[in-house]
Amino acid sequence: MNQRMYALGSKRSVIREIFEFGKKRAAEVGADKVFDFSLGNPSVKPPQAVEDILKELLSTDDPTALHGYTSAQGDPNVRKAIAAYIAKTQGVNTDPDFIYMTCGAAASLTITLSALLDAGDEVITFAPFFTEYKVFTETAGGKLVALASDPDTFQIDFDLLEKAFTDKTAAVLVNSPNNPSGVVYSEDTIGKLAAVLERKSRELGRTIYLVTDEPYRELVYGGVKVPYLTKYYKNTVVCYSYSKSLSLPGERIGYIFVNPDAENARELYLAVCGAGRALGYVCAPSLFQKMAEKCQGITSDVSVYEKNRDLLAGALKEYGYTCVRPDGAFYLFVRALEPDAGAFCERAKKYGLLLVPGDDFGCKGYVRIAYCVSTEMIERSLPYFRQLAEEYGKN
Numbered sequence: 001m002n003q004r005m006y007a008l009g010s011k012r013s014v015i016r017e018i019f020e021f022g023k024k025r026a027a028e029v030g031a032d033k034v035f036d037f038s039l040g041n042p043s044v045k046p047p048q049a050v051e052d053i054l055k056e057l058l059s060t061d062d063p064t065a066l067h068g069y070t071s072a073q074g075d076p077n078v079r080k081a082i083a084a085y086i087a088k089t090q091g092v093n094t095d096p097d098f099i100y101m102t103c104g105a106a107a108s109l110t111i112t113l114s115a116l117l118d119a120g121d122e123v124i125t126f127a128p129f130f131t132e133y134k135v136f137t138e139t140a141g142g143k144l145v146a147l148a149s150d151p152d153t154f155q156i157d158f159d160l161l162e163k164a165f166t167d168k169t170a171a172v173l174v175n176s177p178n179n180p181s182g183v184v185y186s187e188d189t190i191g192k193l194a195a196v197l198e199r200k201s202r203e204l205g206r207t208i209y210l211v212t213d214e215p216y217r218e219l220v221y222g223g224v225k226v227p228y229l230t231k232y233y234k235n236t237v238v239c240y241s242y243s244k245s246l247s248l249p250g251e252r253i254g255y256i257f258v259n260p261d262a263e264n265a266r267e268l269y270l271a272v273c274g275a276g277r278a279l280g281y282v283c284a285p286s287l288f289q290k291m292a293e294k295c296q297g298i299t300s301d302v303s304v305y306e307k308n309r310d311l312l313a314g315a316l317k318e319y320g321y322t323c324v325r326p327d328g329a330f331y332l333f334v335r336a337l338e339p340d341a342g343a344f345c346e347r348a349k350k351y352g353l354l355l356v357p358g359d360d361f362g363c364k365g366y367v368r369i370a371y372c373v374s375t376e377m378i379e380r381s382l383p384y385f386r387q388l389a390e391e392y393g394k395n
C-alpha cells in the first residue's frame with residue numbers, strides 16, 4: 001500500500017483523538033463532568049430557510065433530476081445565483097463559468113491546490129493554520145511553507161514573508177477569520193499582502209496566486225468586516241463553504257470562485273475542472289447545490305457564538321489567561337500556562353476540560369478552545385478554568 005496514505009489513515013488527528021477520549025470519559029464519569037471544547041462543529045441549527053427550501057425541493061421537484069448528476073462544475077442555475085451574489089457583494093464582473101461547486105472547503109482547497117501546483121511547488125501560509133493544509137498541499141505534490149505570525153496580533157509578519165518567496169512559490173494561502181486563532185486580517189494587512197504579491201510576482205516572473213479559505217466569512221462579531229480579497233489582489237481564488245455559515249458541515253457543500261480578472265483565469269478555471277475530475281468528485285451533492293441556489297445571503301443565527309466568545313474570553317482574562325483578540329470564527333487560541341501545550345492539556349483533562357494543543361496548528365505553547373458549544377456548558381466549565389489557572393499560581 002501507499003505508505004503516506006497508510007500513515008495518514010492509521011494516525012488519528014489530535015482533535016479526533018481528544019474527541020474520542022471525551023466520549024469515553026463521559027461514559028465513565030458522566031457527561032456533565034466533561035467539557036469538550038475540541039471540535040469545530042457548529043452548535044446552532046441551520047436557518048429555518050434551509051429546512052423550508054429543502055422541503056419545497058423534495059416535494060415539488062422531479063426526483064430524478066433533483067437527485068441526479070449535475071454538470072461537473074455544478075448546476076448552471078446554482079452557479080448563476082452564486083455568480084450574481086458575488087457580483088453584488090464583491091463588485092466583480094463574474095459569470096457562472098468561474099464558479100465550481102464542491103463538497104465543502106476541504107474539497108475547494110484540494111481541488112484548487114491540485115489545479116495550481118506542479119510537483120515541488122511551494123505554498124506559503126501563516127501559523128497558526130488549519131492542520132489539514134499540510135496534507136492537502138502535499139497531496140497536490142507541493143510543499144507547505146508555514147511562517148510565524150506577529151505574536152501580539154497574529155497578523156502577517158511581513159519581514160518573514162519577504163524572505164519566504166522562492167522561484168518555486170506558486171501560491172499564498174490565507175484563512176481569515178482564522179481557525180484556530182479567530183483573528184480577522186485587517187485591511188492594512190491585506191493591502192500590504194497584495195502589494196508584496198504584485199512585486200514578488202514581477203520579480204520572480206510568475207503569477208503568485210492568493211488562495212483564500214473562507215468557511216468562516218460570515219462568523220464575525222461586533223461589527224467587524226471581512227474584506228473581499230478580490231478587491232485588493234486580482235489573482236485570487238476563493239475557497240468557500242456553507243459548512244459553518246449555514247451549519248451544514250455534514251452535507252458537504254461549497255464552491256470555488258476564480259476571479260475572472262486573474263491572470264490566465266480561464267485556464268485556471270479549466271484546471272480546477274480538471275482537478276475535480278482527477279480527484280474523482282464527479283459533482284457536488286445535487287440536493288444541497290439546489291438549496292445553495294436559494295440561500296444566497298442567508299446565515300445561521302451566529303449571535304450565540306458572540307455571546308459565548310464574550311463570556312469565555314472575559315472570564316479567562318479575569319483568571320489570568322491571555323489570547324489574541326478573536327473577532328471571528330468560533331475559536332479562542334489561548335496561551336498555555338506552561339511551555340508544553342500538550343502537558344497543559346493533560347492537566348486540563350483532570351478538570352474535564354478538553355482543549356487542543358496548538359502544536360499541530362504550527363504554533364507551540366497555545367491551546368485551541370472551540371466555543372461552538374452551549375452557553376450553559378461554558379458557564380459550568382468556568383470554575384474549572386479558574387482552578388486550572390490557580391494550579392499555575394494565577395489569581
Ligand code: PLP
Nearest residue numbers: 040104105106130179241243249
Ligand atoms: N478550512 C478551515 C480553516 C476549517 O476550519 C475547516 C473546517 O473546520 C475547513 C477548511 C473544512 O471545511 P469544510 O467542512 O467546509 O470542508
